[in-house]
Amino acid sequence: MSVRLVILGLLMEGDKHPYEISQVMKERVMDHYIKLPKGSLYYAITQLEKKEYIKVIETVRECNRPEKTIYRITEAGREEFQRLLIQQFTSSERRYHPLYAALAFAKLGDPLQIAEMLRIQMEEIKAGVEGMERIYEEHIPQVSRVILHMMMGIIEIGRAEIKWLDRVREDALAGQLSEVGEPLDLTDKA
Amino acid sequence: MSVRLVILGLLMEGDKHPYEISQVMKERVMDHYIKLPKGSLYYAITQLEKKEYIKVIETVRECNRPEKTIYRITEAGREEFQRLLIQQFTSSERRYHPLYAALAFAKLGDPLQIAEMLRIQMEEIKAGVEGMERIYEEHIPQVSRVILHMMMGIIEIGRAEIKWLDRVREDALAGQLSEVGEPLDLTDKA
DNA sequence: TGTAAAATAGTCAAATTTGAATATAATAAT
DNA sequence: ATTATTATATTCAAATTTGACTATTTTACA
Numbered sequence: 001m002s003v004r005l006v007i008l009g010l011l012m013e014g015d016k017h018p019y020e021i022s023q024v025m026k027e028r029v030m031d032h033y034i035k036l037p038k039g040s041l042y043y044a045i046t047q048l049e050k051k052e053y054i055k056v057i058e059t060v061r062e063c064n065r066p067e068k069t070i071y072r073i074t075e076a077g078r079e080e081f082q083r084l085l086i087q088q089f090t091s092s093e094r095r096y097h098p099l100y101a102a103l104a105f106a107k108l109g110d111p112l113q114i115a116e117m118l119r120i121q122m123e124e125i126k127a128g129v130e131g132m133e134r135i136y137e138e139h140i141p142q143v144s145r146v147i148l149h150m151m152m153g154i155i156e157i158g159r160a161e162i163k164w165l166d167r168v169r170e171d172a173l174a175g176q177l178s179e180v181g182e183p184l185d186l187t188d189k190a
Numbered sequence: 191m192s193v194r195l196v197i198l199g200l201l202m203e204g205d206k207h208p209y210e211i212s213q214v215m216k217e218r219v220m221d222h223y224i225k226l227p228k229g230s231l232y233y234a235i236t237q238l239e240k241k242e243y244i245k246v247i248e249t250v251r252e253c254n255r256p257e258k259t260i261y262r263i264t265e266a267g268r269e270e271f272q273r274l275l276i277q278q279f280t281s282s283e284r285r286y287h288p289l290y291a292a293l294a295f296a297k298l299g300d301p302l303q304i305a306e307m308l309r310i311q312m313e314e315i316k317a318g319v320e321g322m323e324r325i326y327e328e329h330i331p332q333v334s335r336v337i338l339h340m341m342m343g344i345i346e347i348g349r350a351e352i353k354w355l356d357r358v359r360e361d362a363l364a365g366q367l368s369e370v371g372e373p374l375d376l377t378d379k380a
Numbered sequence: 381t382g383t384a385a386a387a388t389a390g391t392c393a394a395a396t397t398t399g400a401a402t403a404t405a406a407t408a409a410t
Numbered sequence: 411a412t413t414a415t416t417a418t419a420t421t422c423a424a425a426t427t428t429g430a431c432t433a434t435t436t437t438a439c440a
Contacts, residue, residue, distance in 0.1 A: 002286075006294075009294070012298060018419080019417095022419095037398065039400095040398085044396095047396095068418090086303070089292045089304060091292075099340075099343075101195055102279045103336050103340040104340065107336065108199065108271070109275050117276070117280050142370070144297060145370075145372055146362075149374065150289075153351070153354040160350035164343040167342075171336070177334060178336065179335050180334050181331050183338070184339065184342060207389085227428065229391090233426070237426095383439090385438075387434100387436070388434080389434090391430105393428105393429100394428085394429095395426105398424085402420080403418100403420090404419095405418075407414100407415080408415075
């Protein structure tokens with residue numbers, strides 16, 4: 001799972017406590033492209049410690065704050081990281097867009113309501129793409145090309161989704177979603 | 191969750207036993223765009239029955255096969271279906287490509303190995319897209335436009351991913367993934 | 381004729397994910 | 411001065427997912 005990859009990857013740079021991992025991810029806008037809920041973070045930390053891929057270095061208490069438990073990656077952890085990196089690169093996990101399931105049953109819903117919901121979806125995706133475009137521009141001088149590539153991937157996949165949903169929405173507005181035997185017109189109007 | 195939507199959606203067409211739901215999904219190639227492992231299917235059935243969205247109609251035993259428990263959707267179930275359909279259409283669940291996490295830590299891996307893994311990924315995606323293109327062509331005369339739209343979405347998102355990964359791979363081969371401050375060249379070479 | 385594979389139908393323990401709850405301190409706002 | 415919000419830091423129960431296992435029948439095939 002990517003959670004472990006991220007934890008080990010960030011610990012490769014230096015010792016950290018779990019909350020700090022979460023912070024670093026935000027600073028580097030990783031939370032925009034990697035999912036890591038807190039529950040999963042602490043759970044994964046426990047698992048990694050059990051398997052001795054990481055170990056506790058010290059527990060610090062500043063002021064009256066809760067204790068911070070600082071972890072360090074072990075030699076076995078570094079090997080595990082390489083394994084996980086390859087696994088992540090070769091993962092053939094399929095991703096299912098929630099709208100696939102929705103569209104599969106669209107005939108049982110109200111076309112105009114569907115058109116409206118698609119419009120909102122498109123706006124959300126557009127907002128996400130524009131946000132990532134800004135982040136991309138800001139990061140050009142600072143980050144490596146591979147990170148820029150990754151961001152550009154998010155942008156272009158988002159753009160493809162918008163084009164796609166725009167066609168579906170037009171059809172919904174025209175009340176043609178349920179028509180059978182009519183091939184789609186895919187001429188690019190953009 | 192989409193599992194419940196699918197179960198209720200298929201039961202809207204008529205009574206079925208769990209295994210039959212699984213079969214119908216395969217016949218309609220839904221397994222290509224909706225994830226529904228068996229464990230989750232039976233779990234969801236139990237949950238839906240608890241909440242009385244579906245009820246047992248009869249248990250049949252043919253020959254010496256295991257019993258088939260046949261379910262029917264209730265009136266409350268039909269209402270729940272409409273609720274779930276809207277929820278699915280308005281879901282803003284973000285989808286995280288496994289390669290995002292992989293690329294975020296690519297600097298800690300071997301560039302040539304990464305290029306090779308990206309090549310394999312691209313081939314897998316290409317195979318998926320070509321498979322869906324065939325399914326699309328075959329289904330044109332039989333299914334509603336909304337289903338064609340959905341399939342075309344899968345195809346076009348896949349194509350966008352291939353173009354994206356092709357650029358990343360070129361950079362990996364050129365050993366440029368870790369370079370900082372170099373904007374990407376996005377001129378379309380296709 | 382034997383035997384391997386695929387289809388039928390479902391169960392279950394274990395791993396994981398989710399999201400809310402806990403507790404305190406610092407900062408901002410009215 | 412008081413209230414609200416954000417930040418720090420973690421825990422936990424409950425819901426869900428996974429994937430392997432059970433058991434039988436039918437079909438393919440050598």
